[in-house]
Amino acid sequence: MAAEGVVYTDMESAIKGEYADMVRKYFMKLVTPHDHKFAALHGAVWSGGSFVYVPKGVHLSIPLQSYFRLNAKGAGQFEHTLIIVDEGASLHFIEGCSAPKYNVANLHAGCVELYVKKGAKLRYSTIENWSKNMYNLNTKKSLIDEDGHMIWVSGSFGSHTSCLYPDTVLRGDRATCEFTGITFAGKGQYLDTGSKVEALGKDTSLTVNSKSISKGGGTAIYRGVVYIGPKATGTKGSISCESLMLDNESRSDTIPDIIIENDDIDLGHEAKIGRIPDEDIYYLMSRGLSEEDAKAMLVRGFAEPISKELPLEYAVEMNRLIDLEFEGAIG
Secondary structure (H helix, E strand, C coil), X not given: CHHHCCEEEEHHHHHHCCXXXXXXXXXXXXXXXXXXXHHHHHHHHCCCEEEEEECCCCECCCCEEEEEECCCCXXXXXXXXXXXXXXXXXXXXXXXXXXXXXXXXXXXXXXXXXXXXXXXXXXXXXXXXXXXXXXXXXXXXXXXXXXXXXXXXXXXECCCEEEECCEEEECCCCCEEEXXXXXXXXXXXXXXXXXXXXXXXXXXXXEXXXXXXXXXXXXXXXXXXEEECCCCCCEEEEEEEEEEXXXXXXXXEEEEEEEECCXXXXXXXXXXXXXXXXXXXXXXXXXXXXHHHHHHHXXXXXXXXHHCCCCHHHHHHHXXXXXXXXXXXXX
């Protein structure tokens, strides 16, 4: 990897070493302190994180992985991830986050900035498993140039409150974006998540596939924005939002916001909110499963389009997190 010129290091080393000029050029330029107050807080107190640079034409055959864990009681985590995939290069980056349970609130206000240059491809996968005393207010944004391809795969579990909306700017012509995400809101949780795509170039394409599950009185909200600019002619896209409520106490909302400023586009939107059919649970129980095991199996099936996009070990972890939610063992 080093022989190919790939740089993968922590942010402190990057900002002080030979890559300082590159970091300075891109750091806090996509996400600025003026975006919102938690971005400003992050810019003021950030610490830790990952810096990745993939040179032109380099294709990494194995994923790069970072893992962040918040261990301090009543603390904040403000890591910064900065990834630059140069022209014609490709990368799969996996990021994991978790925190143990404390009796006081913790804050996560990290930041992710992703730059995908001409003809490059980036797959960014993340599984977040926070304790239920965590306020997860992360900010993620990517900028995609001509013929670039951005893929988001996101699983969000745990936390007391989450506000997370990865933003993709399709700046170049024929730039593409795929977003696949799932959230699971259990008792006492308020998970307000979604995505944002801004199509600015010609002949761009976007696919958004979001799923949410609510149980035990939890609230799961999908909040999505698609903006298609006046010069983004020929844009094609599809948006699918599916929500599953497992009881009468839970809540699920879908709030799409679609802004179109030219008439040469093809965009479809679909939203579904429903429950597990009683006959499906009865069928599985007649085959020897308990009611909870039957529900867990059906939920894993509901989540399967997301889990199949993850590497095997992360897909296994996500299914285990779903099982733990049913056992009431998370947070």
